[in-house]
Every structure is written in structure tokens, then in C-alpha cells.
Amino acid sequence: MTTLAHPSETVNAGSLLPSAEPLQLIDKDGLPGGNPGGLTFPQSDVLRELYRRMVLGRRFDAQATALTKQGRLAVYPSSRGQDACQVGAALALRDQDWLFPTYRDSVAILTRGVPAEETLTLLRGDWHCGYDPYEYRVAPQCTPLATNTLHAVGLAYAARLKQQDQVALVLVGDGATSEGDTHEALNFAAVWKAPVVFLVQNNGYAISVPLAKQTAAPTLAAKGIGYGIPSLLIDGNDAAAVYAAARAGVERAADGGGPTLIEAITYRVEAHTNADDATRYRTSAEVSAWLERDPITRLEAHLRAGGLLDDAAAGRLADEAERLAAELRMRMNADVSADPAELFEHVYARPTAALERQRAALLAELAELEEPAP
Amino acid sequence: MTTVLPPALAAASARQAPVPQATPPAGPSQVTMAAALNRALADSLAADDRVVVFGEDVGTLGGVFRVTDGLAGRFGEHRVFDTPLAESGIVGTAIGMAMNGLVPVVEMQFDAFAYPAFEQVTSHLAKMRNRTRGKLALPVVIRVPFGGGIGGVEHHSDSSEAYYTHTPGLRVVAPGTPADAYRLLRQAIGCPDPVVFLEPKRRYWSKETAVLTAEGPPIDRAVVRRPGNDVTLIAYGGMVATAMEAAEAAVAGDWDVEVIDLRSLSPFDDETLTESVRRTGRAVIVHEAAGFAGYGAEVAARLTEQCFHYLEAPILRVTGLDIPYPPPHLERFHLPNTDRILDAIARLQWEGDNA
Numbered sequence: 196m197t198t199l200a201h202p203s204e205t206v207n208a209g210s211l212l213p214s215a216e217p218l219q220l221i222d223k224d225g226l227p228g229g230n231p232g233g234l235t236f237p238q239s240d241v242l243r244e245l246y247r248r249m250v251l252g253r254r255f256d257a258q259a260t261a262l263t264k265q266g267r268l269a270v271y272p273s274s275r276g277q278d279a280c281q282v283g284a285a286l287a288l289r290d291q292d293w294l295f296p297t298y299r300d301s302v303a304i305l306t307r308g309v310p311a312e313e314t315l316t317l318l319r320g321d322w323h324c325g326y327d328p329y330e331y332r333v334a335p336q337c338t339p340l341a342t343n344t345l346h347a348v349g350l351a352y353a354a355r356l357k358q359q360d361q362v363a364l365v366l367v368g369d370g371a372t373s374e375g376d377t378h379e380a381l382n383f384a385a386v387w388k389a390p391v392v393f394l395v396q397n398n399g400y401a402i403s404v405p406l407a408k409q410t411a412a413p414t415l416a417a418k419g420i421g422y423g424i425p426s427l428l429i430d431g432n433d434a435a436a437v438y439a440a441a442r443a444g445v446e447r448a449a450d451g452g453g454p455t456l457i458e459a460i461t462y463r464v465e466a467h468t469n470a471d472d473a474t475r476y477r478t479s480a481e482v483s484a485w486l487e488r489d490p491i492t493r494l495e496a497h498l499r500a501g502g503l504l505d506d507a508a509a510g511r512l513a514d515e516a517e518r519l520a521a522e523l524r525m526r527m528n529a530d531v532s533a534d535p536a537e538l539f540e541h542v543y544a545r546p547t548a549a550l551e552r553q554r555a556a557l558l559a560e561l562a563e564l565e566e567p568a569p
Numbered sequence: 570m571t572t573v574l575p576p577a578l579a580a581a582s583a584r585q586a587p588v589p590q591a592t593p594p595a596g597p598s599q600v601t602m603a604a605a606l607n608r609a610l611a612d613s614l615a616a617d618d619r620v621v622v623f624g625e626d627v628g629t630l631g632g633v634f635r636v637t638d639g640l641a642g643r644f645g646e647h648r649v650f651d652t653p654l655a656e657s658g659i660v661g662t663a664i665g666m667a668m669n670g671l672v673p674v675v676e677m678q679f680d681a682f683a684y685p686a687f688e689q690v691t692s693h694l695a696k697m698r699n700r701t702r703g704k705l706a707l708p709v710v711i712r713v714p715f716g717g718g719i720g721g722v723e724h725h726s727d728s729s730e731a732y733y734t735h736t737p738g739l740r741v742v743a744p745g746t747p748a749d750a751y752r753l754l755r756q757a758i759g760c761p762d763p764v765v766f767l768e769p770k771r772r773y774w775s776k777e778t779a780v781l782t783a784e785g786p787p788i789d790r791a792v793v794r795r796p797g798n799d800v801t802l803i804a805y806g807g808m809v810a811t812a813m814e815a816a817e818a819a820v821a822g823d824w825d826v827e828v829i830d831l832r833s834l835s836p837f838d839d840e841t842l843t844e845s846v847r848r849t850g851r852a853v854i855v856h857e858a859a860g861f862a863g864y865g866a867e868v869a870a871r872l873t874e875q876c877f878h879y880l881e882a883p884i885l886r887v888t889g890l891d892i893p894y895p896p897p898h899l900e901r902f903h904l905p906n907t908d909r910i911l912d913a914i915a916r917l918q919w920e921g922d923n924a
Contacts, residue, residue: 323700334668335700339692345658346693349665349673356621356647356671363665375685379658386653541703542737544761547789547836 206423213416213428217460220435223488225496228430234439239503241286245434246494246504247512248282252302253491254516255311258523259301259318263469267527269320274302276432276464279490280396281366282306283437287445288364295334295347295365299396299463303366307333311519312526321531341371344380344393351384351391351448362448364392364441370401372415381422381456390448392441393424393456396431398463403476416458424456431459432490435497462488535561597780603773605747606636606712608781609754610674614644617672620758622649624659624676624712633678634714634773660686660711664693667707674758680715680767681724687732694763695738709763710754715743716807716857718771718904720897726770727894728858730806733765734835734867741834742788743767745809748779749792753832755783764788767834769807791838793845797827800851800914803842803868805831808855808905815910824914834864842868843875850881851917855905860888882918 219228220236237245256274263271274281281303288294288307296303304314309326316325317336324335334350337343347365354361371377372395384391395415399406412418419426427443429436437459444455462485466473473482498504539546539554546554600608613620622640624632628651631638641649652659656677663673677683683690690711697705717726733741740762744750750768757764786792794809795816804812809830816826827845831838846852852872854865865886872884887905895903 322702323696324702327704328668328701329704335697335705339688342661342689342693345661345689346665346668349662349667350669351665352662353666353669353671356666357669359669361669376657376661376689379653379655379661382653382655383658383662537702541699541701543698543740543836544706548839549836 208420211420211423211425213414213419213426213458217428217430218436218440219430219433220439221433221493221497223432223493225493225500228433228436232427234429234436234443237435237438237442239501241438242435242494242498243503245279245282245286245438246491246498247515248286248306249278249434249491249494250512251516251519252278252282252305254520255305255523256302258520259315260465260469262524262527263318268315268318270468270470271318272299272301272468273463273465274299276462276485276489277396277398278302279434279437279494280394280431280459280461283434284364284366284394284441287438287441288362289445291332291359291361292445293332293334293347293350293361293363295337295343295363297337297340297343297366297368297371299368300336300366304331304333304336307331309333311523315523315527319527319531321533341367341374341376341380343367344371344377345383347391348380348384348387348389348454351389352387355388355390360449362390362392362445364394364445366394366396368401369395369397369399369406369409369415370404371395372418373401373409381419381424381454384454385422385424388451388453390451391454392444392448393454394441394444395456395458396461397458398461400463400467400477402467402471403473405476414458416456419456422456424454426456426458428458429460431461432488432493434490434494597778599776599778600747600781601774601776602744602747602750602768603634603636605751605781606754606768607638607640609751609758610637610640611643613674613755613758614640614648617758619670619672620648620674621666621671622674622676623652623663625652625654625678627651627676632676634770636712636768636773637676656683656686657689660689660694660709663709663711664689664697664707667709668705672708672710672758674710674712677711677713679721679725680713680727680729683711683713683729686711690733690739690765691736695736698762699738706761707763708761710757710760710766711764712754712766712768714770714773715767716769716771717894717900718807718857720900721770722897723894726900728856728889730767730834730856731858731862731864734864738763739835740764740788741767742832743769743806743834744832745769745772745794745804745806745830746779747775747777748781749830749832751781752783752785753788756788759783760788767806771807772810775810786832789833789836789838791829791831791833791841793827793841794830795826795828797825797849799825799849800827800853800917801842801845801849802826802828802910802914803831803852803854804828805834805856808857811905811907812855812910815907815914818907819911819914822911822915826914837868837871839871839875842872846872846876846884847879850879852876852880852884853887853910853913853917854884855887855910857889857904859891860886861891863888882916885913885916887913
């Protein structure tokens with residue numbers, strides 16, 4: 196008899212499922228985690244670098260928040276609390292790989308090597324993207340959410356078509372997993388075996404909407420099986436676990452194994468942005484509980500216990516962070532120089548005749564304003 | 570480290586050069602628009618190994634209109650391939666591929682089926698160059714079979730051009746003849762800007778005896794299909810042939826009609842159009858799409874602004890009705906035709922005209 200199945204690749208469905216509990220290498224007290232799964236514990240130098248980048252990122256984040264209160268940034272969505280996800284993901288990438296961040300991922304962008312002031316150009320408001328994506332292999336920050344997942348899959352698949360050893364890692368939040376583009380991207384990536392890693396930073400809220408109103412799935416990682424994508428559920432406040440999981444995804448993709456879906460459980464400590472009032476939808480007790488699971492504190496405890504960090508090294512790092520913040524303050528306190536003529540420059544490869552006329556009209560308007568009154 | 574291929578931007582200037590001919594021009598031969606488009610894709614694939622063609626059913630089947638017929642077999646599945654059924658996915662991944670140095674040419678199976686990709690087209694494809702201050706160019710071509718006149722059931726006959734022309738950063742073109750379909754598609758694939766390429770379904774099987782070449786009027790210029798002195802009749806895509814028929818019929822009414830095929834809906838060729846309308850003093854714009862806030866409104870407005878003192882009558886529009894696209898048995902009441910065009914020409918205030 197014939198079977199009622201259409202031909203497709205057979206996979207062992209069970210191998211695609213995430214663990215029931217989040218994988219963890221270092222617990223909230225800095226001790227060995229209770230559920231390491233198959234994750235490889237990072238080397239000491241990697242742990243130290245994860246710590247250093249988180250400390251720098253946290254200081255950058257605090258400075259950006261302060262600058263926003265002073266009116267120097269149009270808006271700032273803080274990374275605080277999600278430091279381990281953003282640093283772990285960025286450090287797991289090789290030089291040739293690409294990062295596809297969202298507006299909340301300033302610390303990931305900074306960790307990837309983009310200068311602090313270029314990281315903040317979008318949020319300061321002098322242009323939509325401040326850095327050259329090709330220089331750092333960092334895509335422009337995604338604001339509509341989930342649209343970047345498809346760009347990552349396309350870039351990764353192009354690498355495969357051209358036989359380039361290159362992986363794309365895309366950051367999304369729990370809210371973005373409800374968007375159609377996330378679904379399409381997971382599906383395309385699986386069908387094409389595209390070398391891409393999806394890292395979902397599940398911080399519990401899409402602005403104010405809690406996860407329970409976002410999905411009825413047991414976990415977001417559990418969705419991977421529906422696409423034929425192996426998935427990992429991890430403790431997103433454990434930088435070692437994030438790094439190990441993302442690194443495993445990158446290596447698997449580079450080896451031709453296709454995409455990986457990682458759900459990292461974390462928490463957005465600040466409000467959605469400076470314009471948001473988080474007390475309308477969550478309790479201070481909830482925030483306090485998450486502050487006790489701070490990703491920097493736990494890695495610091497682990498490093499100190501292992502003799503990998505002492506007061507002198509911590510002091511040098513604090514100084515480095517202060518220098519970063521001072522440099523950022525200096526640059527962001529300078530007035531923005533935005534050129535209205537540039538508005539017409541990059542719409543097409545060459546401005547159209549109609550755009551040239553509009554530019555001339557705008558410049559004439561500005562010249563008139565500058566002329567002294569008769 | 571492995572470096573990314575030179576960004577598309579670096580290659581942009583090279584692609585401004587005349588498009589190389591993969592198939593040397595032979596003598597004139599009879600060709601349908603579908604076949605001309607197929608040749609353009611084949612020649613582009615042969616000329617530039619960065620070009621990839623993908624979409625729904627474009628591989629093994631060769632496309633529902635057979636525009637990609639034989640290409641997967643000739644160029645291989647790594648150059649021409651089927652995708653999952655998801656239009657946002659098709660355009661979104663094309664953006665990523667273009668970021669990584671490829672030149673994607675994607676197909677939206679029917680105009681109304683392209684709407685799921687709208688966000689990717691308007692928020693990302695159109696804006697990426699601008700967002701990144703010119704660092705990230707996206708030379709992507711989106712082929713969209715558009716318009717009606719083929720008796721298609723619901724969602725198979727939309728004219729969606731105004732959605733795209735209203736988006737800065739996109740080029741929007743529509744060929745009216747087989748030879749121009751070949752030329753415009755070669756030019757679109759060679760263009761450093763994203764191009765929405767609207768293919769008039771009702772003309773896929775129209776024939777023309779021509780030499781297919783990418784040379785000729787550039788991608789952003791309109792052409793005079795029929796010179797005339799009394800009135801400028803403006804059309805694009807499937808309405809070009811209708812406009813030509815109307816112009817011939819108008820001879821009986823003693824009107825010498827000039828027909829302009831826009832080719833490029835965005836950017837708009839102000840120079841060619843303004844010269845013609847100032848000379849004739851009258852203009853009619855024809856399109857299948859609904860008239861309200863339609864593409865013709867922009868044409869009428871800007872030509873009025875640029876030609877007001879030369880005009881003998883208001884610029885008129887002959888358009889589809891302001892209704893959702895009708896079912897097959899009623900579409901003839903919706904679509905512009907020769908009679909409606911002649912009626913519009915007759916209303917151009919000829920009383921007392923000495924010409």
C-alpha cells in the first residue's frame with residue numbers, strides 16, 4: 196500500500212526539541228549551573244572578555260540613558276538586564292559573520308566593534324544608521340521588528356550560494372516571534388539550510404504585553420520543531436550559556452548543518468524606553484527578583500571564585516568603562532551637524548532631476564532665511 | 570578572514586555602463602512579450618553570475634505565465650529556484666542576498682499576491698540606501714504581473730502601481746511592447762536601484778517583429794510611440810496598445826493624436842512629457858487602476874503645473890472605476906477602452922479651435 200505522505204526529508208523530530216528547563220552553565224550565585232546540557236563551557240579568556248564587554252556595555256547603557264534624560268538622544272531603549280544575551284551573541288560571531296540587531300541591541304552593536312557614537316546615531320536622530328554595515332558586518336538596526344530575520348536568511352543563503360564561509364545571527368525579541376516575517380524566515384532558513392542563528396531574547400514583554408498574551412506555545416524554542424530547526428532553551432542571564440549556545444549555532448551553520456533557534460530567557464530591567472511607564476504593567480517586586488539574577492554580578496562572582504578576576508583588574512576595567520562614558524558624553528554633547536542637502540543624496544544611486552529641483556528649492560529657502568532683513 | 574564580496578555599491582558604477590549583450594542581436598524576429606522577458610532573464614543570467622531568479626513556481630514549472638520557462642534547467646537550481654509560498658519571505662531574503670553581493674530578480678506571482686511583501690518593499694527595499702547614507706545599495710528587481718483584461722478571478726487583476734510610485738527610493742517601470750519588455754528588464758537588472766517591474770498580463774502574448782536589444786531609450790525615459798500634434802495621449806503597460814488603437818480611430822474624427830508610452834512611472838520623465846503637452850496643448854492620461862488618488866492624478870497635476878499656460882483644456886483621465894476589481898464577466902465595464910478614450914478626447918474643448 197502507499198503511504199499518505201508527501202516526500203520530504205525525514206528528520207528525527209525528537210532531536211529538534213529544546214530541553215524542558217533552560218540550559219545553564221553558571222547559576223545566579225556564580226556556581227556551576229545545574230543544567231549544562233551539551234553546551235561547551237567557555238575558556239577562561241572568553242569568560243573574562245564576556246565580563247569585560249558586559250561591564251563596558253552596562254556603563255555605555257547608563258550613559259545613553261542619562262544623555263536621553265538630558266535631551267541629547269531622541270529616545271533610548273535600554274539593553275540593561277539583557278547584557279549577557281547581547282554580549283554573548285556578538286562575541287560568538289567570527290569576524291566574517293554578520294549581526295542583524297534591533298533597536299534594543301545597542302550593546303551587541305557596540306560589542307561588535309561599532310564606535311559608541313555611531314551606535315547611537317539612529318537614536319540621537321541625525322541619521323537612520325550611523326555606521327557602515329560592511330565595515331563591521333552589522334546590519335542597520337531593525338525598528339519594525341522581525342523584518343531583519345528575512346534579511347539575515349537571505350544574506351546567509353547568498354553566502355552558501357557563493358560558497359563563502361559566513362554565518363548570520365539575527366536578534367529578535369519575544370514579541371517579534373508573533374510576526375509573520377519570523378515564521379517565514381524560520382521556514383525559508385530550514386528549507387534552504389541557510390547558515391543562520393536565530394537568537395530570541397525573551398524578556399517577558401513586548402513593550403507592555405506579557406508573554407502569556409503573545410503565545411500559547413510551551414516555549415518559543417519549541418516552535419523550532421515545526422520548521423525542522425533544532426532549538427535550544429537557555430538561561431539568557433548566563434553569559435557563558437549564551438556564548439556557548441550561539442557559538443554552537445554558528446559552528447553548526449558553518450559546517451553546513453543549517454539554522455539553529457535559541458530562546459534566551461532574560462529580563463528588560465528598564466522600561467521599554469525613556470518614554471514608557473513600566474509601572475503600569477509590571478510590579479517592582481518582579482523587577483527586584485530579576486535584579487538578583489543580574490548577569491554581570493553572577494559572572495563576576497564566578498571569575499573571582501576561580502581566581503580569574505581580582506580587585507586590581509576590576510578597578511582597571513572600571514576606569515576603562517569611565518573613559519568610554521566620558522568620551523561618549525563629549526561626543527554626544529557636541530551639537531549635531533545635519534546637512535539638509537544630504538536629504539536628497541541617497542534616495543537613488545543618483546538624484547533624479549525632480550530631486551535636484553527640490554534640493555535647489557530647499558537651499559534657496561534656507562539662503563533666504565539667512566539673509567539679513569532689509 | 571573571509572571578506573564579503575565587494576558591496577553592490579562598488580559595482581554600481583560598472584553597472585551604469587551599457588548592459589553587455591549575451592545573445593548577439595540577430596535579424597528581426599517575431600516574439601511575444603513573455604518570450605522577450607524570458608530572453609531578457611536568460612541573457613542577464615548569462616551575462617552576470619551575480620544574478621539569481623527566484624519565486625513561487627519559477628523553477629521546474631517555469632512560472633505560471635512561463636516567463637521563466639527553461640531557465641532552471643539551463644542555469645541550474647543555484648541560479649533559478651522555487652521558494653516557499655511567502656511573498657514577504659521572497660522580498661525579504663532578496664534584500665539579504667543583495668546585501669551579500671547578489672542581484673536578485675524575484676517574481677510575485679500576481680499583483681494582489683504581492684501585498685504580503687509590502688512592508689519589505691516600502692520600509693526596507695526602498696529605504697536601505699537612504700538609511701545607510703548610500704553604503705548599502707539593493708539592486709533588486711521585483712517582477713509583478715499586473716493589470717486585468719485576462720478574465721482573471723478575484724485578486725488576479727489588480728493595478729498596484731500607485732502603491733509603489735508613492736514610495737521614494739523605488740523605480741517603477743512598465744513595458745508596453747515586447748521589444749521594450751526585453752530592453753527594460755535588462756536595464757532594470759543592470760540598475761543599482763531597486764526596481765518594481767510591472768508586466769502587463771494582457772500583453773504577455775502580444776507579438777512584435779523586432780530585434781531584442783538593451784540599447785535604446787534609458788530606463789527613466791518615456792518614448793513617443795506615435796507622433797501627433799493635437800493631443801498627447803499618455804499610457805503605460807497594457808494601456809499602450811489600447812492608446813495606439815484609440816489614436817488610429819481618432820484619425821476619423823480629424824484628431825492627430827500623439828501617444829506617449831511612459832515606460833518609467835517613477836521617476837517621471839518630465840522633459841519628454843512637458844515638451845509634448847506644451848506643443849499639443851491637450852492631454853489625456855489612461856490607466857486601468859482606479860482614478861481616485863491614482864497615478865494619473867500625479868501626471869495631471871504635474872503637467873498642469875508645468876504646462877498651464879499652454880493648455881487649451883483641463884487634462885483628463887480615463888481610468889478604471891473607483892471599485893474593487895470586478896469579476897470576469899463584468900471587467901469590460903471597468904476597463905478603459907477605445908471609446909472612452911475617444912470620448913475624453915472629444916471633451917477637450919475643441920470649440921472655436923482653429924487647428
